[in-house]
Amino acid sequence: MTIPSGNIEELAARLRSATETGKAIAPIRDELADGGVPAAYAVQQANTDYYLAHGRRLSGRKIGLTSKAVQKQLGVDSPDFGMLFADMEVPDGEEIALSRLMQPKVEGEITLVLGHDLTHEQLTLTDVMSAVAYALPSIEIVGSRIENWNIRLLDTVADNASSGLYVLGGRPVKLEEVDWRLCGMVMERRGEQVSFGAGAACLGNPLNAALWLARTMVDVGAPLKAGDAIMTGALGPMVAVEPGDVMEVRINGLGSVRAVFGR
Amino acid sequence: MAAKKPVNKKKPAAKAAAKRVVNINVIAKSLDDAAREAKAIAQISGAVELTLDQAYQVQKQMIALRLKRGERRVGIKMGFTSRAKIVQMGISDMIWGRLTTGMIVEEGGPIDFSRYVHPRVEPEIAFLLKRPLFGLVTPMQAMEAVEAIAPALEIIDSRYDNFKFSLADVVADNASSSGFVTGPWVKPDIDFSNLGLVLNFDGKPVQIGSTAAIMGHPVRSLVAAARFAAEAGEPLQTGWIIMAGGATAAEALSPNQHVEMEMEKMGRVSFSTRG
Numbered sequence: 001m002t003i004p005s006g007n008i009e010e011l012a013a014r015l016r017s018a019t020e021t022g023k024a025i026a027p028i029r030d031e032l033a034d035g036g037v038p039a040a041y042a043v044q045q046a047n048t049d050y051y052l053a054h055g056r057r058l059s060g061r062k063i064g065l066t067s068k069a070v071q072k073q074l075g076v077d078s079p080d081f082g083m084l085f086a087d088m089e090v091p092d093g094e095e096i097a098l099s100r101l102m103q104p105k106v107e108g109e110i111t112l113v114l115g116h117d118l119t120h121e122q123l124t125l126t127d128v129m130s131a132v133a134y135a136l137p138s139i140e141i142v143g144s145r146i147e148n149w150n151i152r153l154l155d156t157v158a159d160n161a162s163s164g165l166y167v168l169g170g171r172p173v174k175l176e177e178v179d180w181r182l183c184g185m186v187m188e189r190r191g192e193q194v195s196f197g198a199g200a201a202c203l204g205n206p207l208n209a210a211l212w213l214a215r216t217m218v219d220v221g222a223p224l225k226a227g228d229a230i231m232t233g234a235l236g237p238m239v240a241v242e243p244g245d246v247m248e249v250r251i252n253g254l255g256s257v258r259a260v261f262g263r
Numbered sequence: 264m265a266a267k268k269p270v271n272k273k274k275p276a277a278k279a280a281a282k283r284v285v286n287i288n289v290i291a292k293s294l295d296d297a298a299r300e301a302k303a304i305a306q307i308s309g310a311v312e313l314t315l316d317q318a319y320q321v322q323k324q325m326i327a328l329r330l331k332r333g334e335r336r337v338g339i340k341m342g343f344t345s346r347a348k349i350v351q352m353g354i355s356d357m358i359w360g361r362l363t364t365g366m367i368v369e370e371g372g373p374i375d376f377s378r379y380v381h382p383r384v385e386p387e388i389a390f391l392l393k394r395p396l397f398g399l400v401t402p403m404q405a406m407e408a409v410e411a412i413a414p415a416l417e418i419i420d421s422r423y424d425n426f427k428f429s430l431a432d433v434v435a436d437n438a439s440s441s442g443f444v445t446g447p448w449v450k451p452d453i454d455f456s457n458l459g460l461v462l463n464f465d466g467k468p469v470q471i472g473s474t475a476a477i478m479g480h481p482v483r484s485l486v487a488a489a490r491f492a493a494e495a496g497e498p499l500q501t502g503w504i505i506m507a508g509g510a511t512a513a514e515a516l517s518p519n520q521h522v523e524m525e526m527e528k529m530g531r532v533s534f535s536t537r538g
Binding site for chain 1 (some may be wrong): 401454457459460461468471472473474475476479510511525526527528
């Protein structure tokens with residue numbers, strides 16, 4: 001089953017309007033139900049096309065739903081992806097105006113930056129490893145255009161995988177310097193530990209998530225390219241933020257990164 | 264905190280003393296029996312009101328019964344040191360318990376499930392001391408007393424019905440301590456403040472976390488242990504093991520299960536349960 005392209009465009013416009021006005025909308029999953037996941041991605045793609053046509057630059061991708069707990073919560077067994085645009089990037093430690101955010105939450109994760117394209121079919125883990133130029137500690141500031149984060153899979157996929165802004169650490173690290181499965185992650189808010197995890201929390205290893213994304217991008221005809229940043233997925237539970245919060249994430253072997261929120 | 268009940272101002276000391284004398288030994292024996300017979304008992308706090316001091320006296324008395332049977336002291340364990348634990352238990356005070364030889368589980372070895380009431384396991388980090396340590400010490404002073412660190416698993420097993428208890432109840436019950444396993448001992452010259460860890464049941468991850476969950480840095484737990492031990496008049500001794508506290512929420516064990524924890528840079532530690 002499919003749903004008419006006019007409906008896709010209408011839903012995409014509704015999400016854009018929520019972003020522009022800062023007013024969250026009701027869930028849209030019922031309107032996407034007939035078209036399923038492909039329709040939800042079609043809505044996401046419609047907005048990507050719109051934004052690219054209006055001058056935004058693609059800087060990479062984010063992978064979502066990478067933890068078993070979150071997958072169980074949403075009743076899915078696969079991750080999802082969203083687009084990262086250059087204007088979503090925030091420098092480490094620079095104050096973020098709350099007006100740029102919608103229902104923000106933060107996650108500590110590892111970002112991989114590609115040195116080579118990943119364009120061919122049947123990609124393998126070693127293809128991904130060979131293509132990674134360096135890794136960075138990062139904080140993803142997720143957000144939702146859907147009221148009260150009342151999301152199911154179709155809502156979040158259509159809503160660009162609930163992406164918001166992102167902060168990258170400033171010290172690039174080579175692949176071999178990190179224990180990808182066991183690296184510890186801790187997030188602190190003013191010295192209080194609020195989230196913990198390890199590499200294994202992200203599909204068993206963040207490189208597994210990157211491989212899933214690379215294959216998926218080839219399948220949909222938009223392969224990952226040299227220079228793309230890949231936010232691989234949360235290493236621990238996401239945390240809601242309040243005005244004035246300063247969140248620091250440390251990942252063993254990768255260093256630290258801070259997200260600073262205005263009042 | 265609960266509102267204080269009005270007290271009889273004429274003879275409070277005598278009343279309190281009478282309560283203490285009567286209860287401490289009886290409670291200690293009932294907890295020791297519960298542990299030996301693997302039979303849960305009702306919460307103490309349902310029947311009498313124990314102060315935290317009295318709860319620690321019960322614990323000391325209960326351990327004395329173990330020592331009388333030939334067990335030896337080998338260290339202490341810290342409890343309620345992680346945020347996950349605090350949330351799980353709904354309380355906020357750090358506590359401690361005493362470790363004896365009877366609680367040692369051989370690395371890789373089996374435990375007899377029927378010897379426990381409703382056991383749970385949690386991933387920890389353990390310190391081994393090369394010299395005594397007590398009182399108010401700095402993290403640096405504490406580390407100077409450390410011979411080695413190891414990934415470790417603690418088997419906790421409340422002797423109370425349904426694993427439900429007040430702060431005083433759990434302190435009296437030796438902070439639910441029941442067994443502990445230590446993995447390979449490593450020189451403490453690595454940064455162990457944020458080591459990732461995975462707890463696996465039969466090879467599948469059930470908890471993923473970091474040593475940072477232990478008070479932000481496990482050495483803070485050792486510092487607290489030195490202070491608690493000195494206050495109790497039982498300084499930490501050379502050769503003692505200090506279990507720093509759970510790094511994740513505890514996971515309930517089942518019979519015939521292989522339990523393993525891997526810790527970044529440290530290696531792995533395991534045991535099995537026999538039904």
